[in-house]
Amino acid sequence: xxxLTYTFVQYAFIGGSLLAVLAGVLGPFVVQxxxxxxxxxxxxxxxxxxxGALLFGGSPWWGALPALLIxxxxxxxxxxxxxxxxxxxxxxxxxxxxxLALAFVHLARDTVFSFENYLFGSILTLTLTxxxxxxxxxxxxxxxxxxxxxxxxxxxxxPAFLIPYRRTPQLVRLLYFWLLAIVVWIGxxxxxxxxxxxxxxxxxxxVRPYCNSFKQITIGATCTSLFSVIAxxxLALFVDxxxxxxxxxxxxxxxxxxxxxxLRLRT
Amino acid sequence: MYLQLPSRVMNNPIIKVEHVSKAVGSRQLLSxxxxxxxxxxxxxxxxxxxxxxxxxxxxxxxxxxxxxGTITIENKERIQYIAQQSDNDPxxxxxxxxxxxxxxxxxxxxxxxxxxxxxxxxxxxxxSAEVLHQSYHxxxxxxxxxxxxxxxxxxxxxxxVLDEPLAxxxxxxxxxxxxxxxxxxxxxxxxxxxxxxxxxSILPISDKVLCLNQTLHxxxxxxxxxxxxxxxxxxxxxHC
Numbered sequence: 001x002x003x004l005t006y007t008f009v010q011y012a013f014i015g016g017s018l019l020a021v022l023a024g025v026l027g028p029f030v031v032q033x034x035x036x037x038x039x040x041x042x043x044x045x046x047x048x049x050x051x052g053a054l055l056f057g058g059s060p061w062w063g064a065l066p067a068l069l070i071x072x073x074x075x076x077x078x079x080x081x082x083x084x085x086x087x088x089x090x091x092x093x094x095x096x097x098x099x100l101a102l103a104f105v106h107l108a109r110d111t112v113f114s115f116e117n118y119l120f121g122s123i124l125t126l127t128l129t130x131x132x133x134x135x136x137x138x139x140x141x142x143x144x145x146x147x148x149x150x151x152x153x154x155x156x157x158x159p160a161f162l163i164p165y166r167r168t169p170q171l172v173r174l175l176y177f178w179l180l181a182i183v184v185w186i187g188x189x190x191x192x193x194x195x196x197x198x199x200x201x202x203x204x205x206x207v208r209p210y211c212n213s214f215k216q217i218t219i220g221a222t223c224t225s226l227f228s229v230i231a232x233x234x235l236a237l238f239v240d241x242x243x244x245x246x247x248x249x250x251x252x253x254x255x256x257x258x259x260x261x262x263l264r265l266r267t
Numbered sequence: 268m269y270l271q272l273p274s275r276v277m278n279n280p281i282i283k284v285e286h287v288s289k290a291v292g293s294r295q296l297l298s299x300x301x302x303x304x305x306x307x308x309x310x311x312x313x314x315x316x317x318x319x320x321x322x323x324x325x326x327x328x329x330x331x332x333x334x335x336g337t338i339t340i341e342n343k344e345r346i347q348y349i350a351q352q353s354d355n356d357p358x359x360x361x362x363x364x365x366x367x368x369x370x371x372x373x374x375x376x377x378x379x380x381x382x383x384x385x386x387x388x389x390x391x392x393x394x395s396a397e398v399l400h401q402s403y404h405x406x407x408x409x410x411x412x413x414x415x416x417x418x419x420x421x422x423x424x425x426x427x428v429l430d431e432p433l434a435x436x437x438x439x440x441x442x443x444x445x446x447x448x449x450x451x452x453x454x455x456x457x458x459x460x461x462x463x464x465x466x467x468s469i470l471p472i473s474d475k476v477l478c479l480n481q482t483l484h485x486x487x488x489x490x491x492x493x494x495x496x497x498x499x500x501x502x503x504x505x506h507c
Contacts, residue, residue: 032360153362154370161370164328164346164428168375204360212402213363 003237011126012243013233018131018138019190020229022183023199024222025145028214029176031204033156037090038075038177039200042184043193044097045071050118050188051104060118061130061189068181071097076177080170121192121244123233134186141182144175152176153214191229191244199225202251206258224254279341281306281426281458282327287336289322296322297334298482304475306341306425309452309459311469314479320462323479324348324430327460342426347419349412351431361402364389364414371418388417391454392447409440413447420451426458433465441465445472466497 003009030036046064053063071093078089105113117125126134145152154161155172163169187196207220232247239246280303289297297319304310314320325331327338328348340346362370365385370376372383386396392413398406403414412432419427429448433441445465449472452459463469470476470489478485485492495501 028360034358148375150366150369150373151375153366154373154376157362157370158356158359159350161376162328162330162348162350163376164330164348165343172375208360212361212400212405214360214366215363217360 008124008126009233009237011128011131012123013230015126015131015134015186015190016123016229016233016243016247017226018134019183019186020199020225021222022138022141022186023196024203024225025142025218026179026183027200027204027221027225028217029152029156030180030200032153032158032214033176034158035086036197036201037087038180039184039187039197040194041075041090041093041097042068042072042181043188043196044094044101046097046184046188046193047101047115047118048097048104050115051101051108054110054113055104055108060113061185064118064188065181065185068185069178072177072181073174076174080173118188119192119194120242121188121190121195123190123243126190130189134189137182137186141179144179148172148175191247195244195248198248198251199228202248202255203228206251206254209258209262224251228254279306280304280339281341282460283337283339284323284327285337285339287323287326287334287338289319289326289331289334295481297326300336300479300483302477302483302486304458304460306458307452307456308474309449309461309472310475310477311473312460312462312477312479313464313466313469313485318480320479321430324428324460324462328428340426345423345425347422347424347427349415349419349427349429349432351434356404359404361404363400364403364406365399367403367414368418368421372421377422383421385417385421388421389414391420391451392417393443407440408436409444412436412444416448416451420455423455424457426460427452428460428462430462431464432461433463441468445469448472470496 030039046068049064049067050060052067053060075089075093078084079086084092101115105115151169151172152175155169156176160173161169183200184193184196187193187199191199203221203224204217206224207217211217211220228250229247231250233243235241235246235250236243282304284303285301287297287300288295300323312320312323322331326334327340328346329343368383368385368388385399389396389398394410394413394417398410398414403411406414415432432448433444436444445468448459448461451457461469461473470492473489476485476487476489476492477483
């Protein structure tokens with residue numbers, strides 16, 4: 001318990017909890033829109049932003065934010081124009097983002113920089129400034145989700161909600177893409193770009209059979225996500241494993257338990 | 268509350284389709300389609316599979332702008348669209364009926380400023396208010412389509428376009444729904460464009476029948492049709 005008195009541990013719990021709440025609230029929209037792969041796509045694009053910032057001498061994490069916002073807008077535009085299929089676009093941005101990131105980092109000739117921190121997270125290295133940024137981004141995103149709650153549900157439905165001669169649902173989908181970009185931006189600093197998708201999707205899959213409404217799913221997914229982050233971080237104090245893998249490990253355990261309970265109820 | 272428009276307005280078509288054609292590559296989907304729809308009428312659009320009905324609907328709704336010809340619509344900001352209800356999608360997240368109705372009536376998506384009364388609107392379409400907090404996807408196909416109609420009505424539309432609305436619904440429930448659509452069309456003084464395969468059911472409720480198969484084959488009042496017509500193919504060869 002003495003470990004809990006360390007500032008870096010406290011920061012990890014606060015940052016992780018903020019991410020868990022945001023991922024829990026946004027997760028149902030991601031699952032509903034059938035765009036679970038989008039978080040991975042965004043994470044790879046964020047790596048290109050990180051590499052670009054490194055090349056031009058900026059802060060890598062902050063460099064990811066404009067890259068995410070610009071590319072999420074581009075991805076939205078390409079999807080709305082229905083020029084390419086979603087899976088082809090995903091492959092384009094997954095590979096393209098990674099290739100650009102590798103090129104930028106190579107050109108920056110930074111021997112200390114490690115992509116691993118952003119791929120798999122570095123929640124124990126959060127600073128107070130990082131926490132302020134994560135807190136502000138989380139509050140902003142939650143306010144937007146609260147204000148646009150029903151429009152966001154409609155815009156992420158499958159098939160999409162349409163209004164003849166108006167593009168409002170399409171514009172709300174752009175807003176949703178920006179919100180997803182923000183959660184990925186926080187995710188790459190905490191749990192890792194390659195693992196944020198699990199925090200968005202798995203809690204929804206765990207609570208889905210027990211819910212009758214979108215609101216119930218959102219509350220359930222947020223509680224599950226928060227539990228997994230706190231439990232994973234608490235385990236990391238005693239087990240010599242990366243916190244990110246323990247957080248996802250808790251989620252996967254809950255998912256398997258849910259499966260066993262469903263199986264038992266069915267028989 | 269049957270609202271009768273002045274005859275001057277009634278004489279002007281609310282939807283005017285003029286020489287509309289569309290091709291994708293070498294394939295002609297629509298060829299020189301022209302017709303008018305009068306205000307406060309129920310018009311059925313019938314045609315075999317692949318006839319271009321959904322393409323034409325998309326063009327009328329402004330969802331497809333890649334065509335030649337002209338579409339003129341009065342009050343186009345008050346069109347509502349109801350798509351075909353698919354069978355229950357196992358991957359769909361649950362949405363309560365209250366949430367489903369709220370999506371359609373949220374101020375950003377609807378021009379209606381008044382607070383909608385979901386209970387009253389559900390009563391209009393013959394659904395008990397008890398379903399408000401049930402999952403929309405747990406309802407039967409017929410109930411889901413009635414709730415979809417209620418959602419469209421919340422925005423007080425002047426034109427409602429229904430694209431094969433009852434295709435996935437059992438035959439027993441269909442007749443009641445067609446009668447409901449006709450009743451609501453008159454009660455709300457709406458113009459309805461109904462796309463369907465179900466000729467026998469929709470002829471008695473229609474003011475006009477259009478038969479499409481790339482080009483328009485039939486454009487007449489149901490009373491002008493022979494009584495033994497049961498398929499779009501028969502209708503295509505019929506002259507009013």
